[in-house]
Amino acid sequence: MSRQGLPEWLSTALPDHAAAPQNLAQAARQQVETIGLPGLRDEEWRWTNLRPIHRGNFKTAQGASEAQPSEALPLENAIRLRFVDGALQSIPDDLPDGLTLVSLADADKATRTAAFSPTPTPNTDDPNDALVTLNTAMAHEGVVIDVAANSVIERPIVIEWLDGATDGAMSHPRVLIRLGQSAQASVIEQIESVGDQPSWRNSVMVSKIAANAALTHIALGLTGQARLTTERCFASLERDARYHSYNIQLGGQVTRREYDIQIDGTGAHSDLIGLMMPRGKQLMDTHTRIVHAAADTTSNEHYRTIADESGRGVFKGRILVERDSQRIQAFQASNNLLLSDTAEIDAKPELEIYADDVQCSHGATIGRLDEEALFYLRTRGVAAAEARGLLIAGFAQEVIDEIPNEALRGWLTERVQARLAQRPDATTGA
């Protein structure tokens, strides 16, 4: 079967110049023209229909905007980077020692090359990777976050993605995060819609974590009925490095997030924690791929989906342990809750293990609320509807409790409870 190539509106939007070095951008343009967007026949996209993007006729938005997020996150002294429809508004000054922020457009060629050379390396011929290739062809905005060796940046770095300030806006930003040896930083993505018309953001974030450094990466998909987001996060870990990722998805029409983790150094560890709560007609999809390419490395993955109404949740988690990677511990759990007959959840673990000294476990469950627990709560006098609400909130809370920031945990708990209080059978007096 021949591939369709890009939809015409997207093909004509391909720019002559982009932030990627000329040879990379040019090659990407040619590739993506040929392979087009991923479709349901591509293995990694079989549960996620990009039809709203195919039909979208999105346009690159221009200029600055006064757009604001729905609410400021409860983070003191946060360093805020605001992108409105993919355009970086400004670089804050008064940065702590050891932290450098540069607009991608202003970065030197070596830095831009790094931003467009993620590890693990996507395959530009592979339709499954077409959105990364498209990003390489189109990205003209983004930011480079550099943390010097031994620097601990206490202040959280917040990236605000405010999408849809212009109706039908499309953007392809690229973010590069580099942590020097023994450095430490937290990056929090606040993802919001500021309009009610469709928008599409196709982001790529490339994290390079040097030896003994630790990056905490929190993504909060908050508001947005018509927001389409396709996001790909690459992280490569050198010896003893740590990557802690938390992915909370509450809003958006279609949210596809992919994590590609390359554990290259011995002693390194990766956490991938996530909560997706699709309802209405929302689709929330997370694909993770972890490559244990060094011995004595560990990974811990814990994803939960709560699908209500006609919401759809997708989780696919792949773990690859290479032949010489001995003494690996890799745990993956995907627990899912279906709250309605029309909701749908697809969960698929995928383990490929070529070493022999490996502790690897995975489990995927899809269920309804525990009747036994419901009965227990009711025997304590808690009304049935309220008991259901408690159990659903409790299921979500176990993920929220893993987020290493108390103020953010409390804020998210309230946000999730408020969302659950909108359920038809929820009581208001809780």
Add this chain to the structure above:
Amino acid sequence: MALLEIKNLHAEIEGQEILKGINLTVNAGEVHAIMGPNGSGKSTLCHVLGGRDGYEVTKGTITFDGHDLLEMETEERAIAGMLLGFQHPVEIPGVKNIYLLKEALNAKREAQGLDEVDTFTFMKQVRELVASMDMDDAFLHRGVNAGFSGGEKKRNEILQMLLLEPKLALLDETDSGLDIDALKVVSEGINRMRGAERGIILVTHYQRLLNYVEPDFVHVLYKGKIIKSGDKSLAHRLEAEGYQEILEEAS
């Protein structure tokens, strides 16, 4: 008026009759022990009293404190003052103990026309109870029974009862699987609940509990019927002679 009156209760699960004509009267101030071998219907009786789905009452009546119990939802029974202690308390990770305690207490207070409990008074009372059950305050902020040992779960059941002060405490094998230290703490808790206003039903498999909580009445449940009732000496006979002797005597 009796606190609880069960008359000719028949109940089945999935079409199989488990309770075959139970009669039992419990007055305020009394402690009743219901003993019986495995499969005699002890847990079914507790579940029917608690209002669990899947248990169908086919005949008989249950009156609780003047209400037709079988017409009440599970939560209404709790609010009216009947509290069920579970044989296997359910683990509910993600719902904090402190939150459940407060929800449960406020549900009861609301039914009584009282305001929500104020946080200071509530915390003080809860902390005292936690200490009295030989538990750690940290448990309050853990998920309900999540990762608890068997003994901790049963202590938690008693703690909830001490806080919620039911009119009727129905304890389903609360003593099963407890080591002696935990059994003593749990028994002390039960003894503290004893009072002129309160009925207690201890459903138990083992006579040992009755060394620590002295019942006023002992009933032997067998094949869905109470085949013999007596005072605490019946429990001692069961311990000494086993069920067989008494079953033969009753038949």
